[in-house]
Amino acid sequence: MSVIRTDDLRKSYGDVAALDGLSLSVESGELYGLLGPNGAGKTTTMSVLTGQIVADSGEAAVLGVDPESEPVGVRERVGILPEKESPPSFSTPREYFQFVGAVRGMADETVDERTETWADRLSFAEKLDTLSTDLSRGQQQKTMIAGAFLHEPEVVFIDEPLANLDPIVQERVKRFLTNYREAGNTVVVSTHNVDVAAELCSRVGIVNAGELVAEIVPSELGEDETLLDVFIEHVDDEEAWTGDE
Amino acid sequence: MMSDGASAASEQPSRWERDKVVFREMLREEWRLHSELLGGGRFGAFPLLVVALVAGAVWLLDVTGTDPGAVVAGMHALALVFGLHTGSIGFIGRDAVGNVLGDVTLLVFSGRTLPLSQGRLLAIFVLKDVVYYAALFLLPMAVGVAPAALAGAGIGLAAVPLLWVTLVTTFVLGIGITIAGVGLSATGLPGRALLFVLLGGGAAAWYTGVPVLSYTPYGVYQEPSFVSAAAAAALILAAYAVGAATFDPQVQSTDRSVGPDFRRWLARVDDPVAAKTLLDVHRSSGGFGKVLFSAAILLGVTAGLVDLAAEITGVAPSVGVSFGAVLGLTGFTTYNWLTTNDDVERYLAQPLDAEAVFHGKLRAFLLLGPAVGLAFYAVGVAWRGTPLAEAVVGAVVLVGVATYVFGLTIYLAGLSPNEFLFDTGLYAAFGAAVAIPLVPILVVAFALAPVSVGLLAALGVGSAVLGAVGMGLYRRSLPKWGAYHRE
Numbered sequence: 001m002s003v004i005r006t007d008d009l010r011k012s013y014g015d016v017a018a019l020d021g022l023s024l025s026v027e028s029g030e031l032y033g034l035l036g037p038n039g040a041g042k043t044t045t046m047s048v049l050t051g052q053i054v055a056d057s058g059e060a061a062v063l064g065v066d067p068e069s070e071p072v073g074v075r076e077r078v079g080i081l082p083e084k085e086s087p088p089s090f091s092t093p094r095e096y097f098q099f100v101g102a103v104r105g106m107a108d109e110t111v112d113e114r115t116e117t118w119a120d121r122l123s124f125a126e127k128l129d130t131l132s133t134d135l136s137r138g139q140q141q142k143t144m145i146a147g148a149f150l151h152e153p154e155v156v157f158i159d160e161p162l163a164n165l166d167p168i169v170q171e172r173v174k175r176f177l178t179n180y181r182e183a184g185n186t187v188v189v190s191t192h193n194v195d196v197a198a199e200l201c202s203r204v205g206i207v208n209a210g211e212l213v214a215e216i217v218p219s220e221l222g223e224d225e226t227l228l229d230v231f232i233e234h235v236d237d238e239e240a241w242t243g244d245e
Numbered sequence: 246m247m248s249d250g251a252s253a254a255s256e257q258p259s260r261w262e263r264d265k266v267v268f269r270e271m272l273r274e275e276w277r278l279h280s281e282l283l284g285g286g287r288f289g290a291f292p293l294l295v296v297a298l299v300a301g302a303v304w305l306l307d308v309t310g311t312d313p314g315a316v317v318a319g320m321h322a323l324a325l326v327f328g329l330h331t332g333s334i335g336f337i338g339r340d341a342v343g344n345v346l347g348d349v350t351l352l353v354f355s356g357r358t359l360p361l362s363q364g365r366l367l368a369i370f371v372l373k374d375v376v377y378y379a380a381l382f383l384l385p386m387a388v389g390v391a392p393a394a395l396a397g398a399g400i401g402l403a404a405v406p407l408l409w410v411t412l413v414t415t416f417v418l419g420i421g422i423t424i425a426g427v428g429l430s431a432t433g434l435p436g437r438a439l440l441f442v443l444l445g446g447g448a449a450a451w452y453t454g455v456p457v458l459s460y461t462p463y464g465v466y467q468e469p470s471f472v473s474a475a476a477a478a479a480l481i482l483a484a485y486a487v488g489a490a491t492f493d494p495q496v497q498s499t500d501r502s503v504g505p506d507f508r509r510w511l512a513r514v515d516d517p518v519a520a521k522t523l524l525d526v527h528r529s530s531g532g533f534g535k536v537l538f539s540a541a542i543l544l545g546v547t548a549g550l551v552d553l554a555a556e557i558t559g560v561a562p563s564v565g566v567s568f569g570a571v572l573g574l575t576g577f578t579t580y581n582w583l584t585t586n587d588d589v590e591r592y593l594a595q596p597l598d599a600e601a602v603f604h605g606k607l608r609a610f611l612l613l614g615p616a617v618g619l620a621f622y623a624v625g626v627a628w629r630g631t632p633l634a635e636a637v638v639g640a641v642v643l644v645g646v647a648t649y650v651f652g653l654t655i656y657l658a659g660l661s662p663n664e665f666l667f668d669t670g671l672y673a674a675f676g677a678a679v680a681i682p683l684v685p686i687l688v689v690a691f692a693l694a695p696v697s698v699g700l701l702a703a704l705g706v707g708s709a710v711l712g713a714v715g716m717g718l719y720r721r722s723l724p725k726w727g728a729y730h731r732e
Contacts, residue, residue, distance in 0.1 A: 051593075072597065082594050085591070088525065088586070100595060103597060129503060
């Protein structure tokens with residue numbers, strides 16, 4: 001069953017076309033990777049799907065809800081880890097989770113329980129009562145990841161989830177995402193890291209210049225073929241890659 | 246290998262060449278920062294607006310018979326405050342900049358990645374600020390006096406160059422005081438105690454009649470001489486010497502742990518955005534004290550205006566109405582503090598839309614704004630005294646003006662009232678829209694005191710209407726900002 005669908009999405013910023021007719025479909029229970037170079041349109045796609053911005057034209061639906069006409073309705077049902085976003089400077093991680101819980105109508109006991117679970121999972125229990133402005137980038141990223149999953153949504157959009165995390169925490173996040181998907185939830189990961197996409201995703205959509213140019217199931221790639229090869233084939237300028245003039 | 250290393254070393258630019266490059270790039274960065282905020286063309290017109298505003302103000306004050314010396318003193322006070330503020334942007338840190346301007350990285354913070362010492366970077370940063378603002382802000386201020394000087398307003402045209410020099414040096418002194426203040430504050434209790442003693446000593450000297458201003462650049466303007474120039478130079482050098490001895494740009498703040506207060510505050514205000522907003526104000530630098538400080542400045546300004554008006558007209562103004570009208574401007578300052586730490590985009594990962602965010606800001610404002618304004622109003626009324634009826638109507642005027650200013654600010658600038666600092670067109674529109682209701686109220690307060698019962702009733706009704714207009718502007722702005730933040 002398709003839980004996320006876009007059809008011919010277009011979005012421009014001035015003369016720059018961020019999305020140029022992007023169409024895709026994500027099935028329930030997938031860990032879908034949006035893979036592309038910088039500026040390909042990945043973050044714009046996520047922002048349109050979560051109702052944070054409005055597309056110029058085209059259609060989109062998440063869990064059957066139109067994010068353009070019902071942005072809050074979509075965000076009630078999904079989790080979002082935005083790119084480059086950090087928790088509020090003058091709140092502690094614990095207070096940020098309480099804020100998220102209050103906005104999402106969660107019971108205090110549930111928020112408290114999940115706060116402890118996430119603090120243990122990502123090893124930041126000792127920082128739960130530290131002002132976010134005093135946290136490292138990695139600790140802030142852990143807080144934002146936990147905030148996106150706190151209400152255990154059936155669909156989650158996460159942008160570069162492993163940024164600023166140490167290798168051990170990266171592995172824990174990868175394992176969690178895989179388990180979360182196996183529990184029947186859907187996760188959309190935006191990344192420009194080919195290795196992350198290959199290792200983590202059940203299906204990868206390659207986005208370039210605002211279009212979906214290919215879809216690959218990493219587990220079905222041949223022995224002599226890598227996701228990097230496919231990626232370069234679809235998005236890379238051969239001359240730039242080889243250094244030829 | 247040796248020869249490669251020697252070759253590489255010989256290719257390194259000299260320290261002076263590096264400084265020149267950094268200085269040039271910082272100037273370019275400052276210009277682009279302002280241009281980016283509002284479009285280059287409009288920012289280019291900012292000096293012209295300053296000239297026009299100063300020229301108009303000086304002419305108006307001359308017409309009302311105000312001593313030209315008071316005008317010049319006010320300009321120096323403005324330059325000092327501007328220097329204090331400008332310095333704080335660079336010296337308090339990246340968070341302060343981010344809170345005001347969003348996610349930006351300035352060259353002054355690149356000391357760890359470039360072969361430049363942080364101290365040297367900061368010195369160039371100060372020099373850049375002095376050159377930039379001396380040309381774009383302080384020169385237009387000084388030039389703005391010229392039309393009135395030509396018309397024989399009591400300020401000689403020949404004094405304009407000296408005025409510019411003393412305004413620039415006053416600005417330099419302001420930055421120096423910030424560096425020294427931040428440096429002393431960071432050295433712990435002894436440093437803070439010394440800072441307190443210095444500030445307290447200065448205030449005590451002022452009140453006991455010591456000619457403190459004679460030792461400042463303003464003193465040079467009043468009595469240009471080698472002695473006054475040397476005294477002002479010594480004061481500036483002393484401020485920078487204290488700053489150099491105590492200010493450590495590499496100092497890291499320790500982790501600040503605080504108890505979980507969000508739920509307690511949420512239980513009181515019943516809105517997550519409002520609770521978070523008030524916590525932000527409480528925990529950011531200065532706490533709620535900065536809100537009170539802004540209101541205290543307006544109280545002082547009002548007291549000065551009342552004295553000035555009494556001097557000019559020979560009639561004692563209505564304290565209640567005048568204090569209520571001017572303290573209504575706390576609507577702007579309070580709203581500014583409520584919006585410094587976030588923007589709508591910060592909430593869009595949650596099931597909230599722009600309307601919900603603005604609603605939270607409104608609730609926070611209603612809880613904080615009128616209370617602060619009325620508290621200072623009570624101080625003003627108790628201090629100067631006013632008939633009961635005028636006191637009551639003045640309170641109504643305050644709430645009406647504050648609500649109007651709040652709605653107007655949201656209508657024009659959304660959650661970014663700082664744009665008023667840079668956007669000439671927006672600033673002019675805001676100024677005009679505030680002046681339209683405020684000027685008639687002040688005319689009544691200053692020229693028609695004691696205010697008749699009929700006029701008081703009209704002021705009360707008018708202020709209620711003004712407040713309703715403010716709420717109307719707030720409501721009308723919601724669809725606009727909702728669409729804007731989803732573009």
